[in-house]
Amino acid sequence: MKHHLHTRSSITCSDCGHTSDETMPLDACVHLYECKNCQKLMTPDSGDCCIFCSHGSHCCPTSQRESRAYREIPSASFKAASIVNAAQTS
Ligand SMILES: [Zn+2]
DSSP: OOOOOOEEEEOTTTTTTTTTEEEOOSSOOOOOOTTTTOOOEEETTTOOOOOOOHHSSSOHHHHHHHHGGGGGOHHHHHHOOOOOHHHHOO
């Protein structure tokens, strides 16, 4: 019943093309990532919740869970709250 979640994602730098395997946090969104090669600071594309969704080989665990069974997850409200917070701080 429990689906396998990808917890590692390969991030590709939008500037130099350098890729790096990163471990994704299970319950947080990463909004800033510094390329290990050229130090470019990468941010999510508009509409994406985190850098893994925009630049990684896998979407973040939060999005993976949501796309599979969002209607079954009561804790989805905490994610909505974090999106509101992110919008207000920008
Ligand atoms: Zn780079």
